[in-house]
Amino acid sequence: MTSMKKATHLFTDDEIRTIESAIGEVEKTTSAEVVPVVASASGRYDRAEDLFGFLFSLLVLGCTWGWLHGMAPAADAWGESPAFGLPLAAVLVVLAVSFFIGMALASHFPILRLPLIARREMQEEVERRARETFQRLKVRKTEHATGILIYVSLYEHMVHVVGDDTINATLSQQDWTVLCDIIISGFKEGRPEKGMTKGILRCGELLARHFPIQPGDTNELVDTLHLID
Template identity: 75%
Template sequence: MVTGMKKATSLLTDDEIRSIEAAIADVEKNTSAEVVPVIASASGRYDRAEDLFGLLFSLIVLGCTWGWIQGLAPVVDTWGASTASRLPMAAALAVLAVSFFMGMALTSHFPVLRLPLITKREMQEEVERRARETFQRLKIRKTEDATGVLIYVSLYEHMVHVVGDDTINAKLTREDWQTLCDTIITGFRHGKPEEGMRKGILRCGELLASHFPVAPDDANELVDTLYLID
């Protein structure tokens, strides 16, 4: 895409979505847990990075304008040659202000421009925050035995985060979730998001089945679907 940010809703074909949803159904044949995958276009707005880019852009534009217009025109008087400015202060401030907002508008349209100004920690915090919000919004916490799992993928940040309900977290560790995340990331890194998601979901099923095997009276409490959020 021109903007440098892939939209979640345009990432996969209909067949690829069905393949992922089939993997969810296969997993839940062997575990009582409920697995909900989500792919989001981005998790944060990163206004600070947008402001920083606007400031840097305005300074660059001002410097270029100064060099182009200034010209240092010679003024000769009785004491010899001196120089005079061709860019009044008011004009300089106007260039600074206009180019600042132009820089902010550019980052809104081309989000990739603010990436160098966002720290990895800031991205991680935004992804984790949005994953927790999504866990609540999709009512994953309301499963009867607290066995819901959210697999959250954020495209802009290139990050994956897993949120497990209380019962799940009592059995599985961060290392378990990291292996799942690494599986998904590998697929995306090689340009195969469908494969990464499907393998990640199946890996999640393997982790869950040993601790939460399916019961004879098990009911499917959450719909087996892939959520795409732009």
Template identity: 35%
Template sequence: MSILARYFSKSDLDEIKSAVGVAESKTSAEIVPFFAESSHHYKEWAWLGAFLMGGLSGALFYTVENFYGSLWEGEGKSFIAIVSVWLGAVLGLIITTVFPKIRISLVSRGAKQYFVDLRAKEAFLDEEVFRTKNRTGILIYISLYEHFVRVLPDKEIAKVVPKSEWNEAVRLIVEGMKSKKKKEGIVSSILFCGDLLKKYNIQREKDDKNEISNEIRDGGKLM
């Protein structure tokens, strides 16, 4: 099953595609929505999960020892302590490997932003958003697990539209993801982008063609 099919119905996808068409009817820009479940696999953070669970197991062992009195003596106590730490570490590694949502909860905001920014730039190149005649393409990159959105306009639009103007387009999608109304948030954001481009006179030309298809792109599964 594709990532898009997992999160959107066919009617949802058709509505998003239709919204792109409506937005582009107001401007010469080409809007490319791109949906990724996540921007990185974050498998490195499974080791942090192992470290934390190992430490927690060791702390729990010594807490029980101090509360109930010494249950083991000498080398036996040291051996049990080591085993408890290792068992906790293995359990932590397994849990954070099998359940990506737990793993991603260990990742710092800064690290998430780094991978989202990197993957968004890769998507801009992979989808050839730059290949419009007047360099008026826009990528709307959505990363679900991170709850981050990036709007990457090509150079001719970036010259005209201030970066701060895209904040509302980002907010609409993020709020939609948080409220479990992903499709509605994406549609609203796309339509907002169309109005914003019209506001800044990115006019639709008489001979304007649909240079990039209107479907939302499937970012695949990384985690």
């Protein structure tokens, strides 16, 4: 894997229809609204990009220094090695140029900066973006506050669930953990559509117990899979 996987390239049209069909089936049994989202990434992680550029510049400087020393003339007959060194200006140029090259590499190949990002930072970015998406897609505006967002972030390999007030007052964090594990399991198996479908259906089971479909219930949000690059 050399570049970041795009959410819009993850599923085939048939797989998207299967996932959206699962949303429709769930909402036949519950008055809640389920909104699944798959995003390519949740954070920019500029600090990790800068850090990779810095480490890359040190590596390039070390290699340049070693290469130039290897080309230096051998010690003279009296056993004295000739004085040798890079001018300060040359050192600064090598550091600056290689730093920006490293940043460009980390930007073009996001996997390079991944080891430099703390898991806690990624978790915070995923949760923040999930809450923003919850608001932007108007999941909070359902009549009885029973909207739920299932947010999957590909770059971070994380799933986060955001429920509206009524949902949060009834279901527990353990319920969400089980749901997230089901989705993640499908992605690990190389079957993201399977993970999404099973996760949505599991979500429906949880919701139907506490928020069964009511007479005259209307579908307040479109049954669609949102893909964000």
